[in-house]
Amino acid sequence: MSEKVMIFSEVKNFTQDLIDWQKKLGRHDLPWQKNRTAYRVWLSEIMLQQTQVSTVLNRYDEFLKIFPTVERLGAATVDEVLAQWSGMGYYTRARNLHRCAQSVMTDHDGVFPSDPKVLESLPGIGRSTAAAVAVFAYGKRAAILDGNVKRVLARIWGFDQDLTKTLHTNQLWSHAENLLPHKKSDLIAYTQGLMDFGATHCTQYQPACIDPQKGSCPFKKSCVAYLSERINQIPLKVKKVKVEKIDMTWWVMIHQDQVLLEKRPEKGIWAGLWCFPESQELVKEPSQAMPAFKHVLTHRQMTIKPIKVHLKKRVRLQENQQWFSLNDVGGLGLPKPMSLFLKSLDLVRDGE
DNA sequence: AACACGGGGGG
DNA sequence: CCCCCAGTGTT
Incomplete structure (x- = not known):
């Protein structure tokens, strides 16, 4: 028996159920879901890294108006980019955004790469963001694993290991990859479904399984965290006491x-x-x-x-x-x- | 007031 | 690998 099977028991039809859920109950009208060019997807992913959807909604279109293309963004000064970013916090993101745009222009002929590994080499793009761009802009088969997704997967499979440990996060990454749909045409709905389900249903506090106002959870019957009443314990992140x-x-x-x-x-x-x-x-x-x-x-x-x-x-x-x-x-x-x-x-x- | 978030950078 | 950081928003 492989390690994967020992840790992650079979949850029947998770992938297909999530796709179905997304088509019916996921979000379809966010600005970055329309016209999914790599530039638009990338910008939204960077903005969404540490900022709520509601805030990004107020900033996304304005930013694109001022920097409509990766070329224009790369040609701007970093101060102009920072000015446009102001109020969103984590200003390293804005500096990396600018550097990344310049790298796309000079190193990649002005076109965002489609290979997640290559995307990952660009400033400000890590493994999860690279996968999101590859999936949404290029239809590639790659797994995302942001905070929302970690919560969803850890809860449903009852993965109660400390996620501040690289080993355990890597186990979750493998699991995320094993869950990817095999049909390429399902990848966008699946990936969007993971994001939306985590953001709107499987929330950190008061998730849908215990708060009917949030709707109903299609995984209630098999969710290990819910069935074992450990919603509040999973995902586990052991915070080290600050000395x-x-x-x-x-x-x-x-x-x-x-x-x-x-x-x-x-x-x-x-x-x-x-x-x-x-x-x-x-x-x-x-x-x-x-x-x-x-x-x-x-x-x-x-x-x-x-x-x-x-x-x-x-x-x-x-x-x-x-x-x-x-x-x-x-x-x-x-x-x-x-x-x-x-x-x-x-x-x-x-x-x- | 404590916590949450992805990525980068240094040891 | 591990630790720490950055800023805003939520609980």
């Missing part, structure tokens, strides 16, 4: 064998635990920077910079502060780096 880098100062105030500690607020990091004060302004005794060290938490990488001050008298600067003998700190609630640090203080003291 924030933080510098923290510890004022290590020492008087004889005692240190001044501060009970931290009940909210935030190390809530309610005892720590060195992170700031102080009143004490003017000479201070000495100690070696900084790192402490790593799930979501933070802290660089702790202790500053030692030997005080002649015990002062308490705030209500939440208290002096402790080093012999007693062991009984306090201390965050990990505090207990490690205090132990090292002990060693220093013993060594003295």
Whole structure:
């Protein structure tokens, strides 16, 4: 048994059902669905990469009016292109759009290539966009796999692997290719159907299977995510916690064998635990920077910079502060780096 | 406020 | 391969 079959069980007639669905319930009147030249298709795909259909609808015709051909676009200045793009965000797209137009003019005799692999070599065109242009403009047999399509395929086949992993996304790519219709005449309806079904029915939140207002889902009977009540878990994208880098100062105030500690607020990091004060302004005794060290938490990488001050008298600067003998700190609630640090203080003291 | 999106670029 | 980024719109 091949790997493909093990991962993606048979969903009967998916391809044909989707084609039928598209013909009946898909979108047929979007401006870029008429007169599907490579230039028009390409422009719409780039605009749609990170921008909603409703926004692109307001911009597409205007853009084409100003840059009616790939030649005119390539001949424009990048500033003119950026000006026309303004408000749509991700301005790298506009710069690549311009570069791509120039490359089509100089490297491809002014004609967009039809081979997805060649399209993919152009600026701003990745695997999915290349396939879309090849299908819509040239009727080629190529698979798209954008965010909408990933959601549709992952849900129906119950593919619950982490899609931030290249391996799993590649498995989905293979699956997308296996699903392509064999009749070339079906490719446009099929590809458009994938896009439309994902955008209007198999939406991220409240898809049609649980929201009748969106219509009915033709795949309800076989959709693994729906049948196993995992619509909200699939597709799975494990977001890596962003590790924030933080510098923290510890004022290590020492008087004889005692240190001044501060009970931290009940909210935030190390809530309610005892720590060195992170700031102080009143004490003017000479201070000495100690070696900084790192402490790593799930979501933070802290660089702790202790500053030692030997005080002649015990002062308490705030209500939440208290002096402790080093012999007693062991009984306090201390965050990990505090207990490690205090132990090292002990060693220093013993060594003295 | 958190999340979603395709592609590029650097390590 | 992995990570990070960019900007607007949606939930």
